[in-house]
Amino acid sequence: MSTIQARLRGRYDRNLWFAIFVGPFVLGLIVFVYVPILWSIWLSFFNAHNTVTPTEFVGLGNYLDMLKDSAFRSSLLTFVVFALFIVPTTFVASLGLALLVNRARFAKTFFRSVFFLPTACSYVVASLIWKLSIFSGVRFGLMNTVLGWFGIDPIPWLSVTQPPWYWLVIVTARMWLQAGFYMILFLAGLQRISPSLYEAAAIDGATGWKVLRFLTLPQLRATSTAVLLLLLINAFQAFDEFYNLLSSSGQYPPYARPPLVYLYYAALGQGQDFGHGSAGAVILTLLIALVALGQGRFLGLGRRED
Amino acid sequence: MAVIQRSRADKTGSVLRYVVLAIGAVLFLLPFYLLIRNGLSTEQDITSPDWKLFPSTLHWSNLADLFNNPAVPMLRSLVNSLVIAVVQTVGVLVISGLAGYGLARIPFRYANAVFYFIVATLLIPAAVTFVPSFVLVSSLGWVSTLRGLIIPGLFQAFATFLFRQYFLNFPRELEEAAALDGTAYWGTFWRIVVPNSKGFIAAIATITFIGSWNAFLWPLVIAPDQSAWTVQLALSTFLTAQTIDLPQLFVAASVAILPLVVMFVFLQRWIVEGVERSGISE
Numbered sequence: 001m002s003t004i005q006a007r008l009r010g011r012y013d014r015n016l017w018f019a020i021f022v023g024p025f026v027l028g029l030i031v032f033v034y035v036p037i038l039w040s041i042w043l044s045f046f047n048a049h050n051t052v053t054p055t056e057f058v059g060l061g062n063y064l065d066m067l068k069d070s071a072f073r074s075s076l077l078t079f080v081v082f083a084l085f086i087v088p089t090t091f092v093a094s095l096g097l098a099l100l101v102n103r104a105r106f107a108k109t110f111f112r113s114v115f116f117l118p119t120a121c122s123y124v125v126a127s128l129i130w131k132l133s134i135f136s137g138v139r140f141g142l143m144n145t146v147l148g149w150f151g152i153d154p155i156p157w158l159s160v161t162q163p164p165w166y167w168l169v170i171v172t173a174r175m176w177l178q179a180g181f182y183m184i185l186f187l188a189g190l191q192r193i194s195p196s197l198y199e200a201a202a203i204d205g206a207t208g209w210k211v212l213r214f215l216t217l218p219q220l221r222a223t224s225t226a227v228l229l230l231l232l233i234n235a236f237q238a239f240d241e242f243y244n245l246l247s248s249s250g251q252y253p254p255y256a257r258p259p260l261v262y263l264y265y266a267a268l269g270q271g272q273d274f275g276h277g278s279a280g281a282v283i284l285t286l287l288i289a290l291v292a293l294g295q296g297r298f299l300g301l302g303r304r305e306d
Numbered sequence: 307m308a309v310i311q312r313s314r315a316d317k318t319g320s321v322l323r324y325v326v327l328a329i330g331a332v333l334f335l336l337p338f339y340l341l342i343r344n345g346l347s348t349e350q351d352i353t354s355p356d357w358k359l360f361p362s363t364l365h366w367s368n369l370a371d372l373f374n375n376p377a378v379p380m381l382r383s384l385v386n387s388l389v390i391a392v393v394q395t396v397g398v399l400v401i402s403g404l405a406g407y408g409l410a411r412i413p414f415r416y417a418n419a420v421f422y423f424i425v426a427t428l429l430i431p432a433a434v435t436f437v438p439s440f441v442l443v444s445s446l447g448w449v450s451t452l453r454g455l456i457i458p459g460l461f462q463a464f465a466t467f468l469f470r471q472y473f474l475n476f477p478r479e480l481e482e483a484a485a486l487d488g489t490a491y492w493g494t495f496w497r498i499v500v501p502n503s504k505g506f507i508a509a510i511a512t513i514t515f516i517g518s519w520n521a522f523l524w525p526l527v528i529a530p531d532q533s534a535w536t537v538q539l540a541l542s543t544f545l546t547a548q549t550i551d552l553p554q555l556f557v558a559a560s561v562a563i564l565p566l567v568v569m570f571v572f573l574q575r576w577i578v579e580g581v582e583r584s585g586i587s588e
Contacts, residue, residue, distance in 0.1 A: 014412050017491045021408025022420060025401050028461035032442070033427050033435065040438030052441045100327050105320070113574060114331045117338070120570040122520035124538045125559045126337065128545050132552065133340045138353075142340065145357040176337065188582040208319075237434070240522045249548040260434070260523070267437045268527060274441060281437045289429050 037285075044278035052274055062279035071254065072280060075262035076287075082258060083235045085171045090231055091224075094179045098186030099216070112187070116180035123240030126173045131158060131245050135169045158245060161255055166246065170256075173241050178234070182227050189223030190216070229292065236288050239264070259284050338567075345557035352552045368557040379532050380558060383540040388565075390455050390536060391518040397460040398514045399507060406469025407495050411481070421470070427463040440527050450531035459518065465510055468580075472506050473499070509580025512573045519566055537562045 044062050046054030066072050101111050118126070134142045137156035144154040157165045193216065201211050217224075239260040246253055252265065263284070267277025344352050345368060347361035372380055408414075409421055439458055448454030476499060484494045500507070525536045535543075541562060544555050 015414055018408050018412045018414035018417065021404045021412060021491070021495075025405035025461060025466055026420060026423070028401065029424065029427060029463065032439065032458045032461055033430070033463075036435060036438030036442040037430070039441055040435075043438075043441065052445050097330065100323055100330075103323065104327060111327050111331060112578070113571070114334050116574060116578075117567070117570065118334060120516055120566040121337075121563055122522065122538055124520075124522055124541050124545070125341070125563055128541065128555065128559050129337045129340055131545070132550070132555070133344055133352075134337070139355045140353050140357065142357070145355075176334065180334075184578055184581050187578075191582065243522075243526075244542055244545055247546050249546060260436075263434075263437060264523075264527070268440065274437065277437045278441075281434055284434050285430055288434065292429060 040278040040281055043274055044282050046275050048273070048275040048278075050272045054275075058275070062275045063283065066276060066279050066283060071257070072262060072266075074255075075257050075259045078256055078258045079236060079238075081167070082170070082238060083232060085167060086174055086235050087228065087231045089171065090175055090179055090182060091227060093175060094182035094227070095186050095220075095224075097179060097183040098190060099212070101183065102187055102190045112183075115183055118177050118179075119181050121177060123173070123177065124244050126177055127241050127244035130169055130173045130241075135165075161253075164256075166256060169245060170241055173245070174238070178231075182231070185223055185227055186220065189220045193219045233288065233292065236284075236291075341556055341560050341563070345553060345560045347553055347556075349552055352556075365553065368553045369561070372554050372557050372561070375554065378540055378544055378554075378558070379535060380537075380540060380561070382533070383535045383537045384561070386452065386455075386535060387519055387537040387562075389452060390459075391515050393456050394459050394518040395511050395514045397456075398462050398465050399511055401460055402462055402465035402469050402510070403500070403507070404495070405466045406471075407473050407491075407499060409466070409470045410473035410476075412491060424463050424466055428467065436523055436527055439524075443528060448528070450529050450534040452534065454528045455525060455534065455536070459521070459524070462514070465514065468510060469506075472503070476503070505576050506580055508573055508576035512569065512577050513580075515569065516566060 043052070043054055045057060045059060046062075047056040047058050048054050097115050101108060101115065104111055135157040136142075136144070137154065137159055138144065139148065139154045141154070141157075143157070147153075147155065155165055157169050160166075197215055197219070198211065201215050206214065237260060238258050242256060242258055242261050243252070243264075246256060252261070257265070259280075263277055263280050266280060267274055343359075343361060346364045346366065348363075348365055351358070351361040372378070405424075409417060409424075414420075443449065443454045443458060446454075448457075480498055480502060481494050484498045520538060521536070522538045522542065525534075525539050526542070529535055529539060541555070541559055544550065544558060
């Protein structure tokens with residue numbers, strides 16, 4: 001038996017086993033996550049047009065340009081508006097669905113499956129249905145047909161900015177796609193609440209809203225925190241539906257560009273401006289890390305409940 | 307008296323609950339219905355101001371037209387998506403499964419430091435790293451190649467995290483029985499742990515497969531050439547093109563979601579169980 005085999009067989013050399021199990025993953029993470037990030041930070045201090053090799057050192061110039069760039073700032077504002085719509089609505093919808101499904105006596109699995117099914121659908125496909133069928137700006141669109149029954153004129157959902165109907169299209173598409181997933185998280189949380197608590201509440205004569213407010217919601221606190229955090233992080237990464245709903249024949253309107261759409265056009269659009277793109281990516285990463293940490297601290301994430 | 311009143315209130319509440327659930331279910335299924343309805347219609351049926359629940363005749367020929375359309379490389383894109391999703395799913399299961407088990411079970415002095423190093427990447431939003439990742443992958447010369455589409459997606463910190471949490475709760479007695487036989491970690495992992503974790507593995511596999519099949523931003527960035535298009539890219543180009551063939555676009559989208567919906571219907575039980583066991587919401 002060769003020595004390497006002897007070492008692996010003996011239960012003494014755990015370090016080697018640890019390296020065999022964890023090594024490939026850590027190596028991949030270093031090469032495909034950490035190296036790009038460090039490279040990007042490096043590039044963000046340089047002028048790098050049409051090239052991924054830095055040319056001229058500009059110090060913090062790219063960062064200042066980005067912070068002064070009104071389009072970049074408005075992309076952050078777009079994110080804030082989007083988050084203000086999507087986070088609370090999805091939260092309430094998924095919690096509501098979970099409460100309804102959880103208390104359903106029959107066909108529980110059926111309803112759970114129906115609400116969860118959109119998780120399998122892509123943002124591209126959802127955008128297509130929303131843009132060309134439900135919220136099509138012409139008369140034959142489903143929404144405009146329904147409005148027509150009430151004698152309301154067709155609304156050009158995606159092509160007007162005043163009033164900004166496009167928000168309704170964008171937010172409902174994402175709601176449909178993600179509510180079911182968060183519903184599952186809430187269902188898991190609901191199942192962990194001990195039935196004896198509900199019995200005790202029933203003996204005390206608590207019903208309906210009182211049970212929800214003083215028992216269910218406090219018991220779901222940890223789940224709610226996780227859901228809020230995930231919703232916010234996912235909203236920050238919104239790209240697919242904005243891109244597919246609003247761009248047409250190579251054009252994208254300057255309004256309603258969330259940060260990633262903005263970065264996509266800045267770094268990979270005509271200019272291939274990797275210096276500014278990298279600086280923007282670094283700023284966004286710092287922002288989201290700050291928000292995540294801040295929210296975690298605010299809501300007590302990581303603190304042991306018991 | 308009070309009991310009778312409550313039970314009557316319960317009954318009303320329960321009927322109301324089912325009404326809301328039913329309306330919700332119709333709304334959630336409606337987009338799928340529209341997709342299939344439009345895919346089997348003619349252009350005239352779709353754009354008719356006189357909205358009908360069903361198209362006048364079902365045009366199955368749309369399906370054949372789609373695959374014969376030289377402008378959209380549908381078959382090629384489907385094959386690319388399938389290869390990418392299968393390789394990524396198998397890769398993530400092996401790489402993250404091993405890493406999760408190692409982190410959970412093999413005592414190593416710096417295991418905690420390694421774990422925090424991995425968790426730290428969870429804080430970095432994956433999509434924000436697309437600029438630096440593009441910079442790296444393009445300098446490797448992997449633009450518009452399957453390598454470029456597959457390899458960077460093989461290292462999923464979240465999957466490793468979930469596997470670790472799961473393996474921490476894996477019953478130790480089973481492993482100890484194997485260890486007595488003189489089987490080292492490798493053998494224990496493949497012969498005892500993996501066969502007894504099929505449900506959780508199925509959950510991670512489904513989630514990874516869906517994520518990979520539905521990915522859009524990374525393929526958009528890294529695969530400008532038609533030869534490397536995924537099905538989502540093909541759909542998107544179709545969708546944002548100047549002239550759109552509506553029935554074909556809808557039939558293409560139906561084809562694109564069909565494999566996932568079928569898989570989802572069979573495997574969703576495992577996802578639900580996986581989510582419940584993963585401790586995401588604990």
